[in-house]
Amino acid sequence: MDNEIKETIRFVLEDDNEGMQAALDPDSDLDEENKQMNRELIQRHKQILAKLDRGEALSQEDLVLVREANEIHVNDGLDLGGHHKEALVLDEWLDNLIELSVDTAMRILEEHLDKDSKTPARVYRALHTLGEEATRNGVVEVRAFDEEGRCVKCGSSVAFADVTDTVVFVGDEIVKRYDGDITNRNCVRCMYPKRYPEYEDYDEGEKK
Numbered sequence: 001m002d003n004e005i006k007e008t009i010r011f012v013l014e015d016d017n018e019g020m021q022a023a024l025d026p027d028s029d030l031d032e033e034n035k036q037m038n039r040e041l042i043q044r045h046k047q048i049l050a051k052l053d054r055g056e057a058l059s060q061e062d063l064v065l066v067r068e069a070n071e072i073h074v075n076d077g078l079d080l081g082g083h084h085k086e087a088l089v090l091d092e093w094l095d096n097l098i099e100l101s102v103d104t105a106m107r108i109l110e111e112h113l114d115k116d117s118k119t120p121a122r123v124y125r126a127l128h129t130l131g132e133e134a135t136r137n138g139v140v141e142v143r144a145f146d147e148e149g150r151c152v153k154c155g156s157s158v159a160f161a162d163v164t165d166t167v168v169f170v171g172d173e174i175v176k177r178y179d180g181d182i183t184n185r186n187c188v189r190c191m192y193p194k195r196y197p198e199y200e201d202y203d204e205g206e207k208k
């Protein structure tokens with residue numbers, strides 16, 4: 001990590017901590033829950049600063065926190081805080097290190113293609129085909145369902161999922177079957193609305 005980047009990271013984390021620390025003042029009107037969040041984030045920032053001191057590599061989670069702390073300086077186009085230029089350099093550096101989700105990767109490419117009005121429609125089609133291919137192989141689309149297995153869009157907990165078993169064939173006879181992973185989990189209410197009434201009772205049963 002080059003020294004300038006290191007210095008900028010140090011600055012944005014310390015700057016953010018100072019602001020959050022000030023909001024912990026007994027006279028501040030921040031509620032207790034937010035104060036607690038501030039305290040935790042200050043601690044996380046301090047751990048990252050300690051890693052920098054020890055010359056340790058930062059984790060993906062650390063990098064995301066650095067990006068969040070840096071955002072205010074990236075958006076400071078008038079450079080009122082005096083660190084806009086360094087913040088842009090840091091942001092670009094983070095871009096190269098933070099892992100992309102398929103969705104983010106698609107959005108970046110799409111935005112880029114949009115800039116050229118001559119981009120042929122088949123280029124977008126190619127992009128979407130790749131995107132679909134990439135998500136199909138993901139075991140379960142994590143973000144489509146919350147921790148309790150409810151669809152994040154509609155809250156229903158009924159889903160259809162494919163289970164891919166591996167079977168051992170000898171000739172045309174199946175001699176062994178290995179239980180597979182769940183793939184393609186889809187909310188029934190969102191994706192198969194016509195079939196949903198059959199299963200609606202399961203959602204109703206939960207509400208009591």
Ligand SMILES: [Zn+2]
Binds near residue numbers: 154187188189
């Ligand atoms: Zn749904």
